[in-house]
Amino acid sequence: MPVFLNTADADFETAFAALLGAKREDSPDVDNVVAGIIADVRARGDAALVDLTQKFDRLVLTPETLRFSEEEIEALVAAVPAHERAALELAAERIRAYHARQMPEDAQWTDESGATLGWRWTPVSAAGLYVPGGLASYPSSVLMNAIPAKVAGVERLAMVVPTPDGVANPLVLLAARIAGVSEIYRIGGAQAVAALAYGTETIAPVDKITGPGNAFVAAAKRRVFGKVGIDMIAGPSEILVIADGDNDPDWIALDLLSQAEHDESAQSILITDSPAMAKAVVASVEKYLETLERRAIAGPSWRDYGAVIVVEDMDRAVALSNRVAPEHLELCVADPDALAEKITHAGAIFLGAWTPEAIGDYVGGPNHVLPTARSARFSSGLSVMDFVKRTTLAKMTPAALRSIGPAAETLAISESLEAHGLSVRARLSRLNE
């Protein structure tokens, strides 16, 4: 059974703190194995990739067949039904339109000292996209990772996706093609991350690696961080729904189950000011759990990590939600915009009962790669900003240096950095000659 809490209960604070602090993920310690795999790829390049792919994916490759050929991709994507292709294209178009608005602007200005200051944004040159194989191989994630990179202006986008026993997912390949991925390699695991970070004879190294993966992939990303940039390390998915009494309990139940069906460690939380709604949603969840295709996943998630919290009013709901800092937050209330104004920490907000979280997973436009495990307190979802970087600009005139240079010299001397001070003084002296 999920946890039932009521803010009116004497032990509420203790129980809520326990819910917040509960660890949902069991990360196996694979760090030593991963270190070995990375070292192997760095030492032997393609040969290591071939061996490791045979070992882990039961697939015999050669350096020449590590990469999907254009003909193979063509043949595979031709099998995708038209309505699925159309849905992917609609999603891609909407994601592209949303992310295009995120492009940051360059700036340059001259201040009262005569100094010209500013910054310029430039794209990362090459990005690598990790796509899991098997059950968690989602074409929507290909779009969500690749499109922001393309919008940012990344020239080269290399994708890796394991194909256990040689089985490829045509929709994943089609998504890659629609999104503008330049190269696709049929490798996965820590070895694929190592290949992207360090390069091999066949695969040129990239500057940034994004995309979700299992414990091996996560550990490999942590290890190559610094050599290349990485996105966040994603934890299990979460949703928090704030709902008033005027809702269809089935809608709310299905939204909660949308997270629960991802992963046994996923977490779904309902906060409501209506005890009757709480009861009705729980009953509806139980009803759907009888028949849901993924009930073997969604059931344990709901029973082990689900929570239903009854609050005295919506301000309390907001306060609790801000402490959770949920990845996904649905506001199924009469005036969702007003409530959203009070939210200080959340990855994505879905406003009103007509906006199921699943819309955001596919076709809404915003990114579905979002901060988990309370990290919305300090981080944001994936965006164009993850694929650009800022170079700051400063230009002094002699007059500007005369105006602000002496202060720099004073601070340099106070920090015992003589050469810093002298580099300013040498120029100031010229002005006094």
Place this chain on the structure above:
Amino acid sequence: MPVFLNTADADFETAFAALLGAKREDSPDVDNVVAGIIADVRARGDAALVDLTQKFDRLVLTPETLRFSEEEIEALVAAVPAHERAALELAAERIRAYHARQMPEDAQWTDESGATLGWRWTPVSAAGLYVPGGLASYPSSVLMNAIPAKVAGVERLAMVVPTPDGVANPLVLLAARIAGVSEIYRIGGAQAVAALAYGTETIAPVDKITGPGNAFVAAAKRRVFGKVGIDMIAGPSEILVIADGDNDPDWIALDLLSQAEHDESAQSILITDSPAMAKAVVASVEKYLETLERRAIAGPSWRDYGAVIVVEDMDRAVALSNRVAPEHLELCVADPDALAEKITHAGAIFLGAWTPEAIGDYVGGPNHVLPTARSARFSSGLSVMDFVKRTTLAKMTPAALRSIGPAAETLAISESLEAHGLSVRARLSRLNE
């Protein structure tokens, strides 16, 4: 002697690649020690901080004296000479003005489907600032870390700074006061990072930790990453100067030495199209190294990691610089703006010979916390963006859901996520009732 390269030489590419690949930092493996310290602070809180501060800083504290009192700060900063205070205030004002322009804007719009989309930026609630003790305790770094946080709207800013043998740096405390730091604790090392991340009886936990530190601090930041946000792990400082033949060699030499004097592992590189300038700068560096206060640091840095590269033209200089992706880049050429346009990877650009890098360390306005070790290929310097996070917004109308919902349902089914599909279908069905 520094490395001398000439693009005309047959082995240039090999030598340049070796220069790029050279490892300058010897990170001692302190990870196990740090893990123990963090566990101790988590288990024993203030008591662990008191014990560890006595052990490492030879300073006896109590939970009550972990934090500097207002009176202590007042007494210490009163001793700062007026010209130093004025210089700090000028620097703070300029840094604040520059960073105020970085505040990102919220956005909201309604698209042709009727969906309202957008995002909102909110500040991190609490940030922690690590300031090293001893030689590398720079008041300028306090400003560079604290001001962007305050500009972003961070409410609570807690600073930690070790005071070995009880000796505090008045300028560091004054910088903290000018920048708006709310709390200052006299603790350092991995124990201070653990206290900021997990909290103790006396110190409330923060959401994000920034600021430089030694190997213990760096290892601790890596370990607490995920629980809190962290800034980059800074490596030794670097400068690359592109200079034509029309320069004062002393100016260039002093700029190169400004980096070299930071750290024996710092790197200073000159690229010039003038062999005469190369020779003159090298001679000037040697001249200053005879008397420079920090010659025992700057000398080894220059001799072990310095490099002078003669190129056939400035386009080649740009191409090489982009491969280095330097932290600091000075363009001491006739038309620095034109050359800057071609730079694709650099942390900060200093335009023209009247802009010594030291200006950027103190009073220019841009941040001096910049990506090192070639990470300007994929990351940016510290900014207001490090202290805010984005929440995406999506709101469907029934009409918008009718327009784009079916594509979401199709993709959910294709990914075998039944509840996702049902959550959309349940709403679409209502529209058809």
